[in-house]
Amino acid sequence: MGGDCILCGKCLEVCPLLAATGREELGPRAKADLCALLAGDDSLLRGEDAARLAGLCLGCGRCRKVCSQGVDVPGLVAALRGAHPDFRGWLWKTWLTHARELWAAGSTAARLIPGRWRPEKLGPLLKMLAGLKGGPGLDPFLTPTTFPDTHRGSKVLFFAGCTATHVQRRWLAAALELLDGLGVEVLPGDFGCCGGGLKAAGFAAEAGDMAARNFEVWRAAGRPGVVTLCASCLSGLAAAGEMLSGDEADAWAGALTPLSTLVRSVSFRLSDDAPERVGYHRPCHADAGDSDFLLLREALGERLVAATDKECCGFGGVMRLARPGLGDQVNGRCWERLGVAATVLTGCSACAAQLTATAPDGVRVGHWLEAVG
Ligand code: SF4
Ligand code: SF4
Structure with a gap:
């Protein structure tokens, strides 16, 4: 996956696992080396060792973003997870x-x-x-006051994602209300899961099935824009676009739109009891411009007092099961940065779940949509 590693070390500067542990053997370069060594001969690794290695990555993708050679470490690790016959059994047993x-x-x-x-x-x-119940959630403190006409009359599909569809229905309601205020028509379309989590866990075929279903929904609707509220879903949908080719691949990439890019044109009023200090957790899978952050910076002004940059929440999918202690170390660094704020917002379902579960006493966490109402 990608070219050969030239040992430039750029990925070492961004890996949250390496930053939290100081152990270079857990960093991306070491994993790229090992996967290259194993290429074509999975028998070199016993099932247990493969499982251990496959668990040592958060799948955050930060190393891939900075690598000039296109080395895709999370992709290599996912391929290892998928290729090793014992891994699936190990995962469920764990x-x-x-x-x-x-x-x-x-x-x-x-x-x-x-x-x-x-x-x-x-x-x-x-x-x-x-x-099981998650955290208490947030009381809304941002009220939309003015909706511009910029997007009025446009038609989109809305990709809610598994969490908003099955668990956090209030995110879904808030998102649809905002789109309604903007005059955007939401077309009917029964999307499945984005498949990103399945692919990272080594279930490439199943993720491919999910993607194929989603592409069919999009084609049937006439290939409109696809708006989503979750940074990881957006990333998973974008990655699925590798299955398409030519103009259709370009059209899919161009259709994917974070909800926050539309909502940035909305004016908000802060309620009297709005928190004085708000933190923002930037998901590892945030879009290139981090549109959620731009929205919150405009809506909250100086109340936005802390934002994570290199810190990962430590959710890490498979790693959370394989090596929870390592995930906790990563998570601890994240809270060191965010700890000055009593309210923390983010735009990713997995980050919201992880930060809610690990928040220090007195700190409340939510998707930014929970602040809107
Ligand atoms: S950034 Fe890419 S080329 Fe550089 S050390 Fe990391 S994997 Fe190797
Ligand atoms: S995907 Fe993230 S945790 Fe895994 S090696 Fe790359 S930077 Fe480190």
């Missing part, structure tokens, strides 16, 4: 035995797994996890 300890992240993850992919025997556990 989930079964450790999900209780990780209930906060696990409860969200349980909801994110589409029903048809759930192994039968895990049904009761996943049901229990899915029923």
Whole structure:
């Protein structure tokens, strides 16, 4: 995946796992080296070792973004997860035995797994996890006052994502209300999961099925814009575009739109009891311009007092199951940066779940849509 590593070290500067642990053997360059060594001969690694290695990556993609050679470390790790015959069994076994300890992240993850992919025997556990409550959420403090006509009359599909569809229905309601205020017509379309989490976990074929279904929904609607509220969903949908070719691939890439880019044109009034200090967690999968941050900076002004930059929330998908201790170290660095704010906003479902589960006492976390109402 990509070219050969030239040992420039750029990826070492951005890897949150390396930053939190100081262990270069956990960094992207070491993983790229190891995967190159193993290329074409999976038998070099025993199942247990493959599982261990496959668990040592947050899948944040920060190293891929800065690599001039196109080395795709999270892609290599995902391929290792998918290629090794023992990995799938290990993953479910680990989930079964450790999900209780990780209930906060696990409860969200349980909801994110589409029903048809759930192994039968895990049904009761996943049901229990899915029923657990998250944090208290936020009381709205940003009221829309003026909607410009810029987008009035346009037609889009809305990709809500698994979390907003099945768990955080208030995000969905707030998003649809904003689109309605903007005069944007939401076309009917039954999207599935973006497939990003499945692909990162090594379930490439299943992720491909999800993507194919989503492309069909988009084509049937006449290839309109696709608006989404979650940074990771947007990233997963963009990555799925690799399955398309030519003009259609360009059209898909151009159609994907973060909700916040539309909402930036809305004027907001701050309520009297709005928090004085608000933090912003930048998801690893934020779009290139980080439109959620730009929206919040305009809406909140000087109340936005802290924003993560290099810090990852530590959710890490598979790594959360494989090496929760490492994820905790990464998460700790994130809270060091955000700790000055009593309210923290973000624009990613997984980050919101992880930060809600790990927030210090007195700190409330939510998707930025929870602040709107
Ligand atoms: S940025 Fe790319 S080329 Fe440079 S060390 Fe990392 S993987 Fe190798
Ligand atoms: S994907 Fe993230 S955690 Fe994994 S090696 Fe790259 S920067 Fe590090």
